[in-house]
Amino acid sequence: MSELLEIYDLHSNLIGIQERKSFYTDIKEEFATTGKITKKVKRITLLLMNSAGRIYLQKRSKIKNENAGMYDKTVGGHVIAGDSFTMTVVKECVEELWFPAAVITQKEFLRSIKVVNFEIIGLFRQIDYLSEFLSLRQLKNNWYIYQPYITTMYCGYYDGAIKFKDGEASGIETVSLEEAKEELHKYPEKFTEDLKFMIEKYEKYLIPITKL
Numbered sequence: 001m002s003e004l005l006e007i008y009d010l011h012s013n014l015i016g017i018q019e020r021k022s023f024y025t026d027i028k029e030e031f032a033t034t035g036k037i038t039k040k041v042k043r044i045t046l047l048l049m050n051s052a053g054r055i056y057l058q059k060r061s062k063i064k065n066e067n068a069g070m071y072d073k074t075v076g077g078h079v080i081a082g083d084s085f086t087m088t089v090v091k092e093c094v095e096e097l098w099f100p101a102a103v104i105t106q107k108e109f110l111r112s113i114k115v116v117n118f119e120i121i122g123l124f125r126q127i128d129y130l131s132e133f134l135s136l137r138q139l140k141n142n143w144y145i146y147q148p149y150i151t152t153m154y155c156g157y158y159d160g161a162i163k164f165k166d167g168e169a170s171g172i173e174t175v176s177l178e179e180a181k182e183e184l185h186k187y188p189e190k191f192t193e194d195l196k197f198m199i200e201k202y203e204k205y206l207i208p209i210t211k212l
Contacts, residue, residue, distance in 0.1 A: 004081040005041045012131050012150060015039070017081050031145050040148040042079035044089045047155045047198055048097075051118050053208035054174040056162065057195070061170045066137040066145075069170070072192045085126075085152040093122060098163045103154065113157070113209050124156030127205050136193040153198065155205045177206045 101122035
């Protein structure tokens with residue numbers, strides 16, 4: 001079933017609805033011709049941790065068209081036309097990681113972590129909204145594409161079993177913040193630019209529950 005996306009100009013004005021595959025064909029042709037992309041879509045990104053503060057990193061499948069074989073944020077997903085950011089991050093967890101999750105406010109988050117069983121459900125909070133996020137993505141031909149998005153960032157905790165959807169990832173690793181920073185410094189080519197950005201910008205959120 002094809003996915004329909006809301007298409008926005010660079011000023012975040014809605015300009016139409018387009019099928020996902022068609023949209024990406026159009027913007028890659030535009031980038032190849034002009035060196036820039038003038039349309040964007042909505043997406044969510046999630047950095048997931050266990051309660052000890054170890055971050056789940058997804059190793060992207062080598063068959064992916066972009067950033068193949070690189071370590072990335074736990075989840076990234078498009079917001080389908082008519083859906084909200086919150087609905088999308090919950091849906092992505094169910095569909096891609098196979099566990100239920102809830103997104104709540106900052107105040108509720110700090111209260112709920114004391115009573116929630118994180119082996120049963122994931123608990124997330126929104127940490128940022130970026131209407132002009134520019135994602136650097138490596139293509140299979142070793143070309144790079146700079147793609148604009150309207151992005152909402154989330155982080156949260158879950159201690160239960162995780163299973164990535166077949167074909168979406170070739171593996172998963174958990175690392176502490178300190179381990180992630182060390183690896184990013186030593187082997188930057190192994191990690192996506194999105195992940196580098198999130199580790200640097202949202203470091204203060206990537207901590208064990210006991211430090212909240």
